[in-house]
Amino acid sequence: MIRFLTAGESHGPALTAIVEGLPAGLPVNLNEINHQMARRQKGYGSGGRMKIEKDAVKLTAGVMNGRTTGAPIAIQLPNIDYAKWHDRDIPPMTIPRPGHADLTGAIKYGYRELRLALERASARETAVRVAVGALCRQLLAQFDITIGSYVTSIGPITANIPPDMPYPKRFATAETNDLRCPLPETAEKMRIHIQHIMQTKDTIGGIFEIVALNVPPGLGSHVHWDRRLDARLMWAVGSIHAIKGVEIGPAFHNTTLPGSQVHDEIFLADDGQTLIRHTNNSGGFEGGITTGEPIIIRAAMKPISTVLNPRHSVNLATGEEAQTVYERSDFCAVPRAAVVGEAMTAIVLADALQEKLGGDSLDEMKARFANLRQARLDELPMDNTPWRFGYEE
Numbered sequence: 001m002i003r004f005l006t007a008g009e010s011h012g013p014a015l016t017a018i019v020e021g022l023p024a025g026l027p028v029n030l031n032e033i034n035h036q037m038a039r040r041q042k043g044y045g046s047g048g049r050m051k052i053e054k055d056a057v058k059l060t061a062g063v064m065n066g067r068t069t070g071a072p073i074a075i076q077l078p079n080i081d082y083a084k085w086h087d088r089d090i091p092p093m094t095i096p097r098p099g100h101a102d103l104t105g106a107i108k109y110g111y112r113e114l115r116l117a118l119e120r121a122s123a124r125e126t127a128v129r130v131a132v133g134a135l136c137r138q139l140l141a142q143f144d145i146t147i148g149s150y151v152t153s154i155g156p157i158t159a160n161i162p163p164d165m166p167y168p169k170r171f172a173t174a175e176t177n178d179l180r181c182p183l184p185e186t187a188e189k190m191r192i193h194i195q196h197i198m199q200t201k202d203t204i205g206g207i208f209e210i211v212a213l214n215v216p217p218g219l220g221s222h223v224h225w226d227r228r229l230d231a232r233l234m235w236a237v238g239s240i241h242a243i244k245g246v247e248i249g250p251a252f253h254n255t256t257l258p259g260s261q262v263h264d265e266i267f268l269a270d271d272g273q274t275l276i277r278h279t280n281n282s283g284g285f286e287g288g289i290t291t292g293e294p295i296i297i298r299a300a301m302k303p304i305s306t307v308l309n310p311r312h313s314v315n316l317a318t319g320e321e322a323q324t325v326y327e328r329s330d331f332c333a334v335p336r337a338a339v340v341g342e343a344m345t346a347i348v349l350a351d352a353l354q355e356k357l358g359g360d361s362l363d364e365m366k367a368r369f370a371n372l373r374q375a376r377l378d379e380l381p382m383d384n385t386p387w388r389f390g391y392e393e
């Protein structure tokens with residue numbers, strides 16, 4: 001199946017990813033990958049680093065003459081900021097920041113310098129995840145599967161998106177502003193709130209939604225915990241730095257309603273064959289398997305843990321209580337995290353599609369995709385007769 005590893009530190013020479021499992025013969029558009037890289041760099045509330053980096057990747061293995069070969073793909077992404085660090089004596093870092101991996105990383109690995117934890121724990125790593133996700137999006141696009149995202153809240157400012165606002169319109173409008181908000185008026189309120197946060201030397205989190213459209217029914221499985229596709233998506237999105245909560249559809253809101261108002265009733269379309277829903281409170285999943293409705297993932301991002309206002313901590317070198325020392329960072333990264341969420345969603349969905357279809361080449365996958373069972377009466381014949389368990393006991 002599709003899997004990937006990344007390596008690289010925030011201020012080291014480069015980030016690297018190796019991606020395995022994409023089929024042979026997939027056309028790869030490098031400009032499109034770099035377009036996704038640029039989307040992740042755009043977001044109000046970023047610190048100085050985003051003015052330094054101009055993320056652009058090289059594919060140094062597994063893609064030749066514009067197509068995948070089926071071999072592992074190697075992605076290289078340089079850190080421009082490394083030029084400022086590589087021959088510099090770096091002051092020791094001994095006061096852990098609450099909320100970052102400084103203290104837990106040192107406890108775990110026995111570091112005698114906290115920066116070793118910071119460097120790898122940094123959300124800089126998400127840049128190369130977006131490149132991996134961009135490759136997977138190109139596979140999904142072959143099957144008309146698209147993924148978008150938008151921010152629904154920053155701190156207390158919430159976008160009350162009309163339920164009937166079509167998803168493509170939400171994506172397109174979100175793309176027009178650097179808050180990634182589908183309601184431009186709310187985007188301006190979010191901007192003012194982030195300005196206030198910056199002035200008060202603080203940071204702020206928020207909520208974003210990732211939506212996948214045209215995903216066929218029947219991906220994932222109910223038969224094992226680790227094959228439930230909704231759970232795999234929650235894990236993947238929950239693995240993004242500072243994401244502390246993930247729900248499928250309006251999961252937490254659904255807890256306030258009785259089942260009769262939650263479960264998406266099943267109807268027959270006018271053709272008398274196709275099984276349809278008029279609601280999608282399940283967020284696109286029943287039994288860990290896709291229903292064919294849009295997949296909706298909502299993610300909660302905590303405020304960035306590097307806070308300009310000093311936080312109470314302990315200097316591990318002197319043994320005395322101390323205030324944290326501020327370094328350049330972001331004030332709000334929610335709009336950019338949404339793009340990372342899209343990438344993680346693309347990776348997991350590409351994996352699930354590959355799992356369902358098998359196939360070593362794109363042509364093989366396409367032939368099998370055309371034969372996928374649909375939610376139609378004529379594709380779901382029933383025995384409609386009494387039966388027995390019939391175990392051999």
Ligand code: EPS
Binds near residue numbers: 053329
């Ligand atoms: C990050 C701290 C900041 C962010 C960084 C994540 O970096 P720096 O310490 O160099 O200012 O800008 O994110 C990125 C570099 C990026 O590409 O998103 C952290 O501590 O997690």
